[in-house]
Amino acid sequence: MVTVTNYLSDGFTLRSWLTTHDHKRIAVLYMVAITAFFFLGGAAATMIRLELATPQGDLVSADTYNKLFTVHGVVMVWFFLIPSIPAVLGNFLVPLMIGAKDMAFPRLNLASWYVYVLGGLFTVAALVAGGVDTGWTFYTPYSTRFTDSNVILVILGVFIVGFSSILTGLNIIVTVHKLRAPGLGWFRLPLFIWANYATSLILLLATPVLAMTLVLVALERFTGIGIFDPALGGDPLLFQHLFWFYSHPAVYIMILPAMGVASEIIPCFARRTVFGYRFMAYAILGIATLGFLVWGHHMFVSGQSMYAGMVFSMLSFLVAIPSAIKVFNWTATLYKGSIFFSAPMLYALGFVGLFTIGGLTGLFLASLALDVHLTDTYFVVAHFHYIMVGGSVMMYLGALHFWWPKISGRMYPEMLGRIAALTLFLGFNLTFFPQYLLGWLGMPRRYHEYPPEFQLLNLFSSAGAAVLAVGYLLPLGYLGWSLFFGKRAPANPWGATGLEWQTPSPPPKHNFEEQPVVTRGPYAYDPVR
């Protein structure tokens, strides 16, 4: 059998991986790193759900519990969710999908991975040194003055990893502008590209604000002087405005790429072109823009003026519109389709449903009157987990399955894939649906103990977390297995459109034997009408 060189067989030493300029290898490096952080954040979640299985705070102390939810939030947001689809799938697929040989700046790409790892090391160091108990939101004055946990160390970690995000975003933006294949105009681009492009705009515009805000917290903590201290004429709410100016768009960094993935998977397994392509593209841009205008909805009860609250509430309702358009369009794409329930399709359909529920509950929270009761309760926790886990994580896994043949050159076992998707869906709902009820009943978030009447729902939630864990461990197992024993994959196992499927699985080092030329639009699945 003739061995063809591909990007995986181009050098087997560790050194060849750690000094690579190949975007595909860098994507794999990111995949390994974020998987490690995912399980670290998951370990914290396991401890949290174990503690909350009983009403008494008997497993860990209140201080330790605070440190657990802080590490869960910090690791999951900055070291898993934000890089997940853009840095893994984006890095791998963007050049392939646009017919380019690599990203615009390959060395900068490698640098971004090293910066990610460095940020991760600082964060783990903070954990080892005893952790942080401020919550991932670092509110002042607790973080600047009153806590004695390792705030500055963890801030350094997050500050550093922010630069990794910025470099990734910069690379994607320049690549999409400058390296598209001949014939590939903007409105022939796959929606995955649109989604990662918009995400990269947010990465560039929002992350620097977070970086400086965290620096200001660290400086105030270190010197005792700063802009958040009312005694010096400052304002703690300045922190919240600055923090949420980044952190709200950050949630769109987490969901837009997932929407891009859904727009690739659903047309493929419905054998239909996506419904309303232009509206989908405009909706992506609309979400990215409007997402910058709504941050005050995290501050309705903080002391912010009521007038500002009303402005932010109205803008928050507006941002639901482009998201809803996308949900309608994915659904319409299924109409008269020839649907095949592959594992990626199960993940994608689960995504559409769970994202819808999460999004609708966001509207509850956007309503000022309701938010007064629901804020800082488990309702909020359920809302964002529906979107971040039911949405982003499901699509990250769906994407891994869909493009696994391209990335690894192997097929994963399809039946196991479907079982894992269903297990995840069931486990997820069992974990997080009860939390909506708990929040509505008044259980506050970030508490390690609660009144006994909340126990039954908490037990359901903790049981669900166990099922969810199985849903995560299964793919870890069979995807790893498939690397050695999986069936070898053809170039296009799904019969999908897109330039990435026109090259072998796995692709050669420079992606294409000849420069592809594009002559038609994306998702050409419909027969000639």
Add this chain to the structure above:
Amino acid sequence: MPTIPFDSRLERREAALLAMWAFLVTEALFFGPLFFGYVHGRIANPAAFVSASHPMHVVLGTLNTALLMTSSLTMALAVRGAQQGKAIRLWLALTALLGLAFLGIKASEYWMESSEVAKASGAELTFYFLYFAMTGLHALHLTIGIGVVAWLWRHAARFGREYHAPVEVSGLYWHFVDVVWVFLYPMFYLLERYNA
């Protein structure tokens, strides 16, 4: 020179310019929260900010502004020189020297101001916090810029009509650092000078 994945030098140069502008946008947003803190402080504590600004050395600050804007001129001339294939070392050297002069004056100001800070209280401390944070961050960026210009000076022979993107891109960065200072100068030196 690696030109993978670009098809031509022109494409690579355009990509470099776009990348630097995108990076400068991130830098503008990086300085943003500091400006935000200043605006809040100035509106909430006008008297304290004014009184804290009076001991500032307006002559040195004005001189520094002139030096930095002149260095932007010399940098622009270096960029034009590179584009036209002419000699650029003189302009680059002048740019770096003007930048170093700025830093020297700044350092001496810091030395003199540290005793003022000890006497400050309340929102005056916030003024000084912002002053040191913003001008310090600016000085850090300027130092990096001087390093880059020195590197360009060292490798000046490489640049000419065919290949000058690194000089252009460094020029953009240098001018951005100048623009930031253009805003910092009145914010810290020119508050009610008629009462000083």
Add this chain to the structure above:
Amino acid sequence: MTYVLTWLALMILLALTCASSYFPMGPWNTIANMGISCAKALLIAIFFMHLKNAGALLRIAAFTGLVFLAILFGLSWTDYATRQISPAPWQDPAA
């Protein structure tokens, strides 16, 4: 040469901004200083940074940064401009 003229304009504006701060004009001092800084920044961006000759893409990129800074300041202003301090009955009225 355009560059030298730009430099000259910058120097004149510098003299203007410095001198005007010695005349009491109330809020107009700040407005004048900010306006002059914006003018200087525009001169540097248009002439030294070549935005005058740059394609639409680079101009849009530059403009975008300003727009989002404006959003940060503007929307936060809806909070800061409309806060009403309601002291509790037992508080010192001056607080």
